[in-house]
Amino acid sequence: MTTTSERIADEIRARIRSGELTPGDPVPSTRRIVAEHGVAMATASRVLDALRRDGLVEVRRGVGTVVAAGAAEPGGAPTAPDAAAVVRVAMAVADAEGLGGLSMRRIASDLGIPTMSLYRHVRSRDELLARMLDTVYATSPLPRPLPDGWRARAETCARTMWAAFQRHPWAAHIMSMTRPQVLPHGVAHTEALLAAFSGIPGRPLDLETRMHLTVSVFQLVRGLGVGIEPATQARKDDGLTDEEWMDRTLPDLQAVVDQRRHPHLSAATSADIDLTLDSLFEFGLARLLDGYAAFLGDAG
Structure with missing residues (x-):
């Protein structure tokens, strides 16, 4: 018996193979499938998963799910993939479904x-993940030239990494601070920060200190970055924006916050506070670099 997701997938397959949808054209999103067919979000996701497994669609950052190149050409023999193709497909899966949907199979x-x-092409899943992370760095280069001054350079490095994590929410989970992977395209980011903290007038720093300053910037961005993927997945699962979810949850939170025992939190739950991952990033980065400025004698 044909399931609902299979029936919807067949309809989209027919549109692709008839030429109605051509390579590069967007296919119905999960939200559109939900709206047009009255199905659950999970069913809509299974539709796109089936089309992706058939090689008929692919995920393009900033565009969404589109018809894959050559998808409407029947009978062609598949081209043997190379390492770059393996990494590219792995990143597309991780971008669309998170690391939970990623497997060698x-x-x-x-x-x-x-x-x-x-x-x-890859010796292990760990090697694949490292190559994926290195590709994130390769496609997120630092601007040239970098700005003058340690603070401006540190901000540029942090913002470049933050933007990369937003494009690829899984990347922060892969990045290790205690056992860093060998990433040829990532060394430029580390070098840029180490250089930013060298040659500061009146405040010569030894290499160990500069390394601590550098890794602390990475840790701030990475620490906040790990929250992007679960937040994105939660929005996919329930279809709510973070603001809509908070509006629904706030009455329950206020019910357990005792104004006499928790006066400050009680006030916070009644105030209109814009607390997002982006605001935490901006606030955290500014305060971290304020601390650096005090440590360096405000030499930024």
């Missing part, structure tokens, strides 16, 4: 090859 299925064939 899933990548092989999307590429149309046996799972064991992937190991010709």
